[in-house]
Amino acid sequence: xxxxxxxxxxxxxxxxxxxxxxxxxxxxxxxxxxxxxxxxxxxxxxxxxxxxxxxxxxxxxxxxxxxxxxxxxxxxxxxxxxxxxxxxxxxxxxxxxxxxxxxxxxxxxxxxxxxxxxxxxxxxxxxxxxxxxxxxxxxxxxxxxxxxxxxxxxxxxxxxxxxxxxxxxxxxxxxxxxxxxxxxxxxxxxxxxxxxxxxxxxxxxxxxxxxxxxxxxxxxxxxxxxxxxxxxxxxxxxxxxxxxxxxxxxxxxxxxxxxxxxxxxxxxxxxxxxxxxxxxxxxxxxxxxxxxxxxxxxxxxxxxxxxxxxxxxxxxx
DNA sequence: GCAATGA
DNA sequence: TCATTGCAACGCCAA
DNA sequence: TTGGCG
Numbered sequence: 001x002x003x004x005x006x007x008x009x010x011x012x013x014x015x016x017x018x019x020x021x022x023x024x025x026x027x028x029x030x031x032x033x034x035x036x037x038x039x040x041x042x043x044x045x046x047x048x049x050x051x052x053x054x055x056x057x058x059x060x061x062x063x064x065x066x067x068x069x070x071x072x073x074x075x076x077x078x079x080x081x082x083x084x085x086x087x088x089x090x091x092x093x094x095x096x097x098x099x100x101x102x103x104x105x106x107x108x109x110x111x112x113x114x115x116x117x118x119x120x121x122x123x124x125x126x127x128x129x130x131x132x133x134x135x136x137x138x139x140x141x142x143x144x145x146x147x148x149x150x151x152x153x154x155x156x157x158x159x160x161x162x163x164x165x166x167x168x169x170x171x172x173x174x175x176x177x178x179x180x181x182x183x184x185x186x187x188x189x190x191x192x193x194x195x196x197x198x199x200x201x202x203x204x205x206x207x208x209x210x211x212x213x214x215x216x217x218x219x220x221x222x223x224x225x226x227x228x229x230x231x232x233x234x235x236x237x238x239x240x241x242x243x244x245x246x247x248x249x250x251x252x253x254x255x256x257x258x259x260x261x262x263x264x265x266x267x268x269x270x271x272x273x274x275x276x277x278x279x280x281x282x283x284x285x286x287x288x289x290x291x292x293x294x295x296x297x298x299x300x301x302x303x304x305x306x307x308x309x310x311x312x313x314x315x316x317x
Numbered sequence: 318g319c320a321a322t323g324a
Numbered sequence: 325t326c327a328t329t330g331c332a333a334c335g336c337c338a339a
Numbered sequence: 340t341t342g343g344c345g
Binding site (some may be wrong): 018019059061062076077111112113203 | 318319320
């Protein structure tokens with residue numbers, strides 16, 4: 001296992017794989033080559049969720065047992081066939097991000113020890129308007145039954161509002177609930193809507209659910225994180241590998257699976273997934289045909305007595 | 318992971 | 325040539 | 340304004 005190197009040809013691009021045998025998940029003996037091989041295999045399913053979005057890289061060059069880092073800006077040594085986009089930061093300045101529209105880029109990123117590529121929830125041709133609304137349900141401790149119940153309650157309300165919601169494991173400790181959107185609303189109004197929905201679901205079971213972002217204020221409850229619904233914020237996409245034991249994955253689920261006590265948020269791994277997907281219908285097959293506008297849903301929500309307003313930043317003088 | 322730096 | 329070092333995010337919100 | 344948080 002020396003500093004060997006091999007070359008892969010992916011979609012017409014020659015990619016040098018450095019240190020293929022290096023263990024990125026040392027407890028599980030999962031090498032960088034195995035990560036690369038996974039992303040090459042999963043690319044056809046995963047790429048629709050990456051396409052035309054700025055990407056942030058979560059990298060672990062020395063494996064998940066060592067410190068890793070987030071990387072947004074594209075290093076100058078990336079090859080020119082890796083497409084990029086320059087985006088404005090909210091507080092001024094610009095950053096040039098990777099766009100991952102093909103398997104070659106996904107493989108190249110994996111060779112960079114990018115274990116998880118994180119996506120924006122808006123696309124390059126309309127960065128100010130998200131095409132999905134994200135609810136990240138995160139337990140404080142090992143309370144996954146509460147997460148399942150919270151996700152089901154959230155889905156029930158979203159259905160009442162005639163919104164289509166999709167659920168996936170995070171590959172970590174929680175679940176993601178995603179509503180595909182038409183790109184007609186700003187991040188501020190989408191976030192305000194998500195906050196109002198989350199507030200209502202939290203109030204149904206306040207001893208199990210919270211909107212408190214400080215961990216010390218959660219008291220064991222499930223945190224409804226709606227703050228990913230913001231400009232330049234990112235979320236782990238479907239099929240992403242997580243920097244967790246067993247190389248667990250974020251995986252699309254059927255709502256019916258969320259009713260099962262045996263569901264685990266980290267139960268499918270880089271090594272398991274082929275047998276899960278074999279012959280299985282895609283739970284998210286209709287995702288891109290189900291985009292909603294929020295207008296009528298907002299009116300229905302207000303009829304339920306929930307105020308949906310964008311908090312105004314105080315600005316005197 | 319990589320490029321720049323220095324021994 | 326080899327070993328070391330520096331570098332690689334940012335927005336929301338509550339305190 | 341800072342710093343926790345994801």
